[in-house]
Amino acid sequence: MTTISNPAPPAVNTSTLDLVGVSRWYGNVVAVNDVSMSLGPGVTGLLGPNGAGKTTLLHMMAGFLAPSRGTVTLDGGPTWRNPEVYRRLGLVSEREAVHSFLTAYEFVLATAKLHKLPDPQAAARRAIALVELEGAQDRRIGTYSKGMRQRARVAAALVHDPQVLLLDEPFNGMDPRQRLHMMGLLHSLGDAGRTILFSSHILEEVEQVSGTVQVMVAGRLAASGDFRTIRRLMTNRPHVFAIRSTDDRALAVALMAEPSVTGVELSRDGLTVRAGDYGAFTRVLPKVALARGVRVRQLIPEDESLESVFSYLVEA
Known part of the structure; x- marks a missing residue:
């Protein structure tokens, strides 16, 4: 992860964003259905x-869209049409207009002035530095690449030093170096006490930036928390392990007698073991191997990734 040369100062106060039974529908179409969650630093x-329903949910969190049912609050106060919330929150929408005739500095400065900051020029320069746009800040945004426009929008969202930052697909259009820097920036802001929620449909992005996820499927919250913990709570899905040892055949025979093991496959590449209980299997494997005089050379959980968790939730 890259080091941020202009880290954000620690947040003086931290904020909690709470959703309770939130739904939003458009006629007969339900975009968000009974979502509850609490987000902290x-x-x-x-x-x-x-x-x-990710974008709809983010817009309700930001106070730009009213829930059809339920409540969205920031530190106990409703977000809908609440000017105080706008001063403490930054939003980067997926399809937000950026005036192409303005330079990045002018765009970010205008946002700083809207927030009535005491020194808008200094705030604009600081926000632009955070997203590494100093060298292009005097160019018109219309000449920017998609990734550069995205960084200008992030700078505008950060200019008033918000306690809460909501980002809808923030890495769209960024090249690998820009993405890496932006990921590092989000880590830095989170470590400084900001409450940050970013949406993505790309598993790699979420896995690299945060181990904590909120998974939405068809408008509902399908799972919440650390994705590895979520996986281990899926008791209806056996855990899959790839194992290589000094004697795969002897180990396979011994493992088939273990209650936690639901299946064993032996191949030239080693063993594939399915276990109903992750913890029980990882505890019993060393004991079984020792009893048979077998040394385990490699143990790889094959479905512990965010991709596996996500695919299981979508299938369900």
């Missing part, structure tokens, strides 16, 4: 396929 990923 740190970085959380909002994961879901396109059309899962």
